[in-house]
Amino acid sequence: MTRAAALAAASAPIEVRRLGRCGYEEALAIQEAARDRVLDGGPEELLLVEHLPVITLGRRGDLRHVLAPVAPIRRVNRGGDVTYHGPGQLVGYPILDLGRRGRDVDRYLRALEEVLIAVAGRYGIAAHRRRGFTGVWVDDAKLAAIGVGIRRWVTMHGFALNVADLRREFAAIVPCGLAETGVTSLAQAAGTSPAMADVETVVVAEFVRVFASAVEHGGGHR
Amino acid sequence: MNIDVVMPKLSDTMEEGKILRWLKRAGDSVTAGEVIAEVETDKADMELEASDSGVLSAIRVSAGDTAAVGAVLAVIEGVDRDAAQPAVGARGSADSDAAMKPPPLRVAARKPTAPVHPKESAAVREPPKATPAAADLAREWGVDLASVRGSGPDGRIVTEDVEAAAVGSAPAPPPTAPAAPVVRSPGGARAAAVGERRELSRMRQSIARRMSEAVHEIPHFAVTAEIDMSEAVRLKAALERENAFAVPVTYTHMVLKATARALTRHPRLNASYRDGALEIYAEVNLGMAVSVEDGLIVPVLRNADQRSLGDIAGEARRLVALTKQGRFASEDLSGGTFTVSNMGMLDIESFTAVINPPQAAILAVGSIKQRPVVREGAVVAAPTMRVTVSCDHRIIDGVMAGRFLEELARLLEQPIGLVIG
Numbered sequence: 001m002t003r004a005a006a007l008a009a010a011s012a013p014i015e016v017r018r019l020g021r022c023g024y025e026e027a028l029a030i031q032e033a034a035r036d037r038v039l040d041g042g043p044e045e046l047l048l049v050e051h052l053p054v055i056t057l058g059r060r061g062d063l064r065h066v067l068a069p070v071a072p073i074r075r076v077n078r079g080g081d082v083t084y085h086g087p088g089q090l091v092g093y094p095i096l097d098l099g100r101r102g103r104d105v106d107r108y109l110r111a112l113e114e115v116l117i118a119v120a121g122r123y124g125i126a127a128h129r130r131r132g133f134t135g136v137w138v139d140d141a142k143l144a145a146i147g148v149g150i151r152r153w154v155t156m157h158g159f160a161l162n163v164a165d166l167r168r169e170f171a172a173i174v175p176c177g178l179a180e181t182g183v184t185s186l187a188q189a190a191g192t193s194p195a196m197a198d199v200e201t202v203v204v205a206e207f208v209r210v211f212a213s214a215v216e217h218g219g220g221h222r
Numbered sequence: 223m224n225i226d227v228v229m230p231k232l233s234d235t236m237e238e239g240k241i242l243r244w245l246k247r248a249g250d251s252v253t254a255g256e257v258i259a260e261v262e263t264d265k266a267d268m269e270l271e272a273s274d275s276g277v278l279s280a281i282r283v284s285a286g287d288t289a290a291v292g293a294v295l296a297v298i299e300g301v302d303r304d305a306a307q308p309a310v311g312a313r314g315s316a317d318s319d320a321a322m323k324p325p326p327l328r329v330a331a332r333k334p335t336a337p338v339h340p341k342e343s344a345a346v347r348e349p350p351k352a353t354p355a356a357a358d359l360a361r362e363w364g365v366d367l368a369s370v371r372g373s374g375p376d377g378r379i380v381t382e383d384v385e386a387a388a389v390g391s392a393p394a395p396p397p398t399a400p401a402a403p404v405v406r407s408p409g410g411a412r413a414a415a416v417g418e419r420r421e422l423s424r425m426r427q428s429i430a431r432r433m434s435e436a437v438h439e440i441p442h443f444a445v446t447a448e449i450d451m452s453e454a455v456r457l458k459a460a461l462e463r464e465n466a467f468a469v470p471v472t473y474t475h476m477v478l479k480a481t482a483r484a485l486t487r488h489p490r491l492n493a494s495y496r497d498g499a500l501e502i503y504a505e506v507n508l509g510m511a512v513s514v515e516d517g518l519i520v521p522v523l524r525n526a527d528q529r530s531l532g533d534i535a536g537e538a539r540r541l542v543a544l545t546k547q548g549r550f551a552s553e554d555l556s557g558g559t560f561t562v563s564n565m566g567m568l569d570i571e572s573f574t575a576v577i578n579p580p581q582a583a584i585l586a587v588g589s590i591k592q593r594p595v596v597r598e599g600a601v602v603a604a605p606t607m608r609v610t611v612s613c614d615h616r617i618i619d620g621v622m623a624g625r626f627l628e629e630l631a632r633l634l635e636q637p638i639g640l641v642i643g
Contacts, residue, residue, distance in 0.1 A: 053556060078267060105266045106233035134265035148266040150232075151257070 014096075014211065016204055019049040021087065027051065028076070031156055034095040038154045044100075046207060047093040048200050051085035053169070078147040078157035088164030088185075090199050094207070099153035109134050109146060111210050112159050116144045118206040119161065119199070123190040136161075141184035163187065163199050223300040224279070230270065231291045232263045239263050241295065243285040245353075246278045252298060259295065276300040352379035425517040436579050440495075441615040444574045444586075447627040451590050451605045454637045461641070467532035473607075474510075474564050475535040477587055479640045480633035481562055482506045482526035482534075488626040492559050494580040495616045509558035509578060510538060512545045520578060521545045522558040531640050566590060572608035582614040583623070585630075607634075 017034075019027060027049045034045045056076045085091055098108055113129050116136040120127035120143060127136050127143050136144040144161040162185035170183045187193045229239050242260040252258050252272040259270040279299035283289045352367050356379045372379035422430065436442075454476055461471050485492040485506050493502045506527035509520040521541040526534060544550045563575045564587040575586040588608040595604040609630065613623045633639060 078265075104233040105263055105268065106235050109264055109266060146265055150266055150268045152269075152271065 014044045014046050014094075014208070016046045016048065018200060019047055021052065022049045023052050024054040024056070024085065027091075027093070031093050031095065034093075035151065035154050035156050038095050038097050039152060044097060045095040046204070047095065048203065049091045049093070050087055050089065050196060051091055053084070053086040055084050076149070076157065078149040083145050083147070083160060084166070084169050085160055086166065086169055088162070088166055088196075090161045090163050090196060090203060091159070092161070092203060092207070093158045094155055094211075096155045096211070097153060098150070098155060103153060105148070105150065108155065109148065112146050112148075115203070115206045115210045116146075116159060116161055118209070119202050120186065120189070122202050122206070123186050123192075123194060125186065125189040127189075138184050138189045141182040143184050143186070143189065161186070161199070161203070163196055164193060225276065225298045225300055226294045227258070227270065227272075227296040227298060229283075229289045229291050229293045229295055230261065230268065232261070232266070232268055236263055236291055238288050238290045239268075240288045241283050241285050242267060244281060244296075248278055248281050248296075250278050252276060252278055270295075272298065274300075356380050356383065423516060429518060432579065433576050436577050440577050440579065442577060442612050443615050443620065443623075444610050444612045445620060445623040445627060446572055446608055446610040447624075447631055448593070449607050449609060449631045449634050450595060451607050451634065454634050455590070455605050457637045457641070466641075467535055469532070469535040469539050471531055471535045473566060473590060474562075474587075475531060475538055476634065476637060476640055477564065477585075477609075478508055478510070478523060478526060478538060478562060479529075479531050479534050480630055480637070481560070481585055482508060482529075483633055483640075484626055484629040485560055486527045487629055488622065490618055490622050491583040491611070491613065491626050493582045493617060494559075495582060495614055496580060500617045503559040505557070505559060507557045507559045509561035509581070510541065511561060511563035511575075511578075512542050514546060514548075519545050519550070519555070520558060520561060521550055521554045522556060524557065560584070562587065566607070572610050574610050575612050577612055577614060582617055584612050586610040586612065 017030075019030065022030075027047070031047060034047065038044055056078075094112070096108070098105065101108070110129075113134070113136055117127045117129070120136065120138070125138055125143070127138050129135075130137050134146050135142050136146075142162075144159050146159045147157050149156040162183060165185050165187045167183065167188075186199065232239065240262045242262045244259050246252055246256075246258045253275045254272060256272050257269040258272050258278065261268045261270055276298040278296055280297045281295070282297070283293065283295045289295060352370075352372065357367065367379060370379050370383050371377075373383050451473070454473065458471060458473065458476070461467065489502050490500075492506055493500055495501075505525055508523045508526040510523060512519050512521060521544070523529075523534065523537055523541060529537065541550070541554055544554065558578065558581060560581055561575075561578045561584040563584060565573060566587050566589045568589060569591075570588050571591075572588040573586050575584045577584050586609065588610075590605050590607045592603045593606045594601050595606060596602075597604070609627065611623050611627060
C-alpha cells in the first residue's frame with residue numbers, strides 16, 4: 001500500500017452524496033455547508049456532482065488563460081489555475097478533516113491522484129502522475145484536474161475527472177495554464193463512453209479503498 | 223504583546239510555501255477566526271487564520287514570495303487587554319480601527335496569551351466599501367471600485383462583484399496624466415511623447431490576445447454590399463404603429479433574423495475551420511457583439527434560425543441588457559456559430575470586423591442613411607445600409623460570401639418575409 005494509507009482514518013464513515021447535475025453556486029453552497037459541519041466535528045463527506053458549464057479560476061488563475069468566454073467565469077478559493085467544469089465531467093468534493101488524517105496536504109493530493117489513477121485503471125487506461133504537476137495524466141494529456149482549498153485542515157474542492165470527450169469545451173481555456181498540454185477523458189482514452197453513474201460508483205469504490213473508511217450513502221441532495 | 227504569524231507546515235515534505243495573497247494589509251485589524259492570508263503548496267491553498275484579534279502591524283513576506291516553514295510572515299500587534307480602549311492600528315487616526323476584539327493568534331502565538339474579552343469599541347468605523355481582498359483584486363484587474371455594486375453584507379464589495387465587473391466593465395479611470403516627457407532618439411528624430419500609460423484590464427488583454435490570434439491565423443477577406451432599406455423602414459414603422467410585438471423590433475433584430483435565415487441557405491458561412499477540416503454547424507447561434515466600457519462581450523442568440531422576429535427581439539434585448547449589467551448566464555456566451563457586429567447607431571458608412579474564432583465569418587453592419595440609389599433609370603434618395611462580411615478564406619471563397627450577402631439583401635429588401643416566416 002502506498003503512503004496514502006497513512007491518510008486513512010479509522011474514524012467515522014464518510015458520507016457520500018451524489019448531487020447529480022448542479023450549478024456551481026449551488027454546489028458551492030452545499031460544499032460550504034458540509035465544510036461547516038465537518039469543522040464542527042461532523043462526519044466527513046464526499047460530494048459528487050456534474051456541473052453546468054462554468055470556468056473557474058483558482059487563486060493563481062489568470063484570465064489571460066481564458067481564450068473564449070464559453071461559460072461564466074468564477075474565481076474560487078482553491079489551488080490551481082483555470083479550469084472548465086461542465087456536463088460530462090465528474091467533479092468530486094471530498095470534505096475531509098486532514099486534522100484527523102495526519103495533517104499532510106501533499107499526501108492528501110497524492111492520495112486523490114491515486115484514487116483517480118485506480119479509476120482510470122478500471123477502464124483499462126494507464127494513467128499516471130506527472131512530477132511537479134498535480135493531476136492525473138494519460139501520456140501528456142490531462143485526464144483529471146485537482147485543486148484543493150483548506151481551512152483549519154478541512155478540505156474543500158477536490159478533483160474533476162473528464163468522463164466524456166470535452167475537447168471542444170476545453171479549447172476555450174488553457175487548462176491550468178499549461179498552454180502546451182492537451183486534455184483527455186475516459187471516453188477518449190478508453191475508446192468507449194462510460195455512463196456517468198457507473199463512473200461515480202467506481203470513484204466511490206476507489207475513494208473508499210484509498211481513504212479506508214466505510215461509506216454511508218447519505219442520499220442525494222435532490 | 224506581539225504575535226508572529228509563521229509559515230505553517232502543511233506537509234511532512236514541505237520546506238517552504240508561497241504567500242498567494244494577503245487578505246489584510248499592514249495596519250488592518252484582524253479578528254479571531256478571520257482569514258488573513260492564503261498560503262499555497264502545490265495545488266492546495268491553505269487559509270491562514272488569525273485565532274484572535276489585533277492589528278496586523280507588519281507584513282514581512284509579500285504576496286507572491288516564498289518563505290521557509292516557520293519563517294515569520296507577519297506580526298500582529300495584540301491589543302493590550304489592560305488598556306481601557308482597544309489598541310489603535312498603525313494607521314489609526316480619526317477612523318481608528320476600533321470595533322475589533324482583542325488577541326491572541328492561533329496561527330502561531332509566540333507566547334501563550336490569556337483569552338481576552340472584547341471591549342466595547344470607542345468608535346465604530348464606517349464599514350469599508352470593499353473587502354481588502356476585493357480591493358486588491360480590483361487594483362490587480364484595473365477595476366474602478368466606484369463603479370462596482372457591492373453584494374456583500376451592508377453592500378460591501380466582495381471579490382465576486384469585482385469579477386463580475388471585470389468581465390463586464392472597464393479599467394479604472396487613468397490617473398491624471400503626468401507631464402509628458404519629450405523623448406528624443408539619438409539621431410535627433412523625435413518619438414511621440416507618451417502622455418499616459420495604462421495597464422490593460424484583463425478583459426482588454428483577452429480581447430487583445432484573441433484578436434491578434436484571429437488576424438495572425440485566419441486569412442481574412444471582406445465583401446461589402448449596400449442594401450436598400452426602404453421597405454424595412456416602412457415595415458418597422460408599421461410594426462411600431464400596430465404594437466405588433468411585445469418588444470419593439472429594431473433594425474438590429476431584422477438584421478439578426480435575416481442573417482440567421484441567410485445562413486441556413488449558405489451554411490458554409492456558419493462553420494469552423496478546425497484541424498484541417500471544415501465543420502458546418504447544425505445550429506445557427508448568432509453572437510451579438512455588445513460594447514461594454516472599454517471592451518466587448520458577445521452574448522449568443524441561440525437557434526436564431528428557428529425563432530420568430532418577435533422572439534428574436536425579446537431574446538436579443540434580454541441578452542444585451544444582461545450583458546451590459548454583467549449578469550449573463552452560462553448559456554448566454556457559449557456556442558456562437560456566426561457573429562453580427564452592429565455599429566448602425568453610430569454615423570458610419572461601413573467597417574470591417576475581425577472574425578471571432580473559431581467562427582468563420584462575421585457581419586459588420588453600418589448605419590442606415592439616405593443615399594442616392596438608381597431606380598428605373600433615375601437617381602433618387604433612399605435609406606440604405608452597408609454590410610460587410612469578413613470571412614475565413616481557408617473555407618470560404620469570395621463567391622460564397624457574395625451569394626450570402628445577396629440573400630441577406632433580398633431578405634431585408636422584402637422584409638415582410640421576416641415577419642411571417
